[in-house]
Amino acid sequence: MVTRISGLSSGFDTEGTVAKLMQAQRVPYDKLGQKKQTVEWQRDAYRDINLKMTEFRNTKLFNFKQESTFNAKIVNVTGNTDAVTAKGTASATNTNLQVQVIGLAVTASERSKVEIAKAEFDPTAPLASQSANLTGGTVTGTVTFKINGKQIQVDSSKESLNDVLAKINKDTNVTAFYDSTQKKIAFMADNSGVTNGVGGDQANITFEGDLLKKVFQVGNQDSSTPDDRTAGANASVKINGLTTSKTSNTFTVNGIEVTLKKEGGVASTISTKSDTDKIMESIKGFVNDYNDILKTLNDKRTETKNRDYQPLTTEQKEALSEKQIESWEAKAKAGVLRNDPILDSMTRTLRTDITAVVDSGSSKYNSLASIGIDTGQYYENGKLYINEDKLRTAIEANPDAVKAIFTGDATNDKPSLAGVGERLYTHLNDGLTSLTKKAGLGNISYDDSLLSKQISDMDVEMSAKLKRLGTIEDNYYKQFSAMETALNKLNSQGSNLLSQLGSK
Incomplete structure (x- = not known):
């Protein structure tokens, strides 16, 4: 410094x-x-x-x-407009379809034949603790059952009816819920048509296991309880004169999504053109x-x-x-x-x-x-x-x-x-x-x-230049400091000389 x-x-x-x-x-x-x-x-x-x-x-x-972007279509339905609806998809082509609905697709479902629980039953408590409140028998230990071939395992000492239904809804292609008013469980297939069973080719939902058959009262319906079971059915439809079946009431033909709404009646005509x-x-x-x-x-x-x-x-x-x-x-x-x-x-x-x-x-x-x-x-x-x-x-x-x-x-x-x-x-x-x-x-x-990289190089160069400027500035001050010291010494000598001359 x-x-x-x-x-x-x-x-x-x-x-x-x-x-x-x-x-x-x-x-x-x-x-x-x-x-x-x-x-x-x-x-x-x-x-x-x-x-x-x-x-x-x-x-x-x-x-x-x-x-x-360029497949935008205008879709028109004429004729039996109550029977079908239609809309274009990204792959739609300009087309004309004549669609006649012979029969709609049906989704399989099944309900408990009788009440499965008493008034005191708690669906949130472990099943084993509720055995006395079940009408179809006791439930103990680990229970295994199958729906449409999908196996589910339940620990009845820990899991409640609500837990069992949650597993069914998550792990199978069936949705189930318990109606606390009627004390029954309703099951419905996730997909319409003949899509049930182990191979996905049966009309009815298949149930295996005593928990389902005896306690939940499903899978053993007969002719005396026809209202407790609905068989799945494929849609029957005639398209441009060709009769075919579909597992769903909604399907795609030539990029046109067709939805069947009502069976019977005359044919519907679906026409498309580019949405200019x-x-x-x-x-x-x-x-x-x-x-x-x-x-x-x-x-x-x-x-x-x-x-x-x-x-x-x-x-x-x-x-x-x-x-x-x-x-x-x-x-x-x-x-x-x-x-x-x-x-x-x-x-x-x-x-x-x-x-x-x-x-x-x-x-x-x-x-x-x-x-x-x-x-x-x-x-x-x-x-x-x-x-x-x-x-x-x-x-x-x-x-x-x-x-x-x-x-x-x-x-x-x-x-x-x-x-x-x-x-x-x-x-x-x-x-x-x-x-x-x-x-x-x-x-x-x-x-x-x-x-x-160029900016980084210039930063380095500027840092070096700044350091050099500091050195130059210090040197300037050193030089002026030396000058001040010399002048101070000269002034001191002059003062001494004048003092000596004045004393004579």
């Missing part, structure tokens, strides 16, 4: 003089700090673009390029998202650099208000990615992919331009516009070709099959990889990107 004596003998402004001398010495350090700040701004700008491009590719574009309005809305959304991304890239790579506004040094910031700093830095940040090669490459790729000709199976509709989506004026740098009338006509005339233009998948021998969406999805990944290598990701505190 250097002892700093400031003009005690000479009256010289040592502090001010050293400060001025250090201003010149700090110039290289400040320039390096400004360079570092510029690189940090570049890294932040890259990361912002990376984040926005990732969201576009992985969310918006990924969802848009799914076939389901919904498909157009999806395409409009894609075009807007694409234009937004393209504008982001174009704005950044063509932004004018304000060379009169350099990053502020620490001393410059101290002389300004926060609002002034914010305004200055907004101007200084402009153009940090001007003419950037990565952004230029990504822009070219976007525009190339969007204008590509796709092997869609149609010579008339094989590109975005052919279905009414084209670029504007040259100065708009590739912005897309939609001719809605032309697009609507294309969707209604050949929806499969329109779908292929956007969603087609390439093969090794036919890359031309790749749709616009698939091309963008693939090539954007290349651009994102370049951005990440250059600047890393915003949600990662440390990375080995090129700019992060």
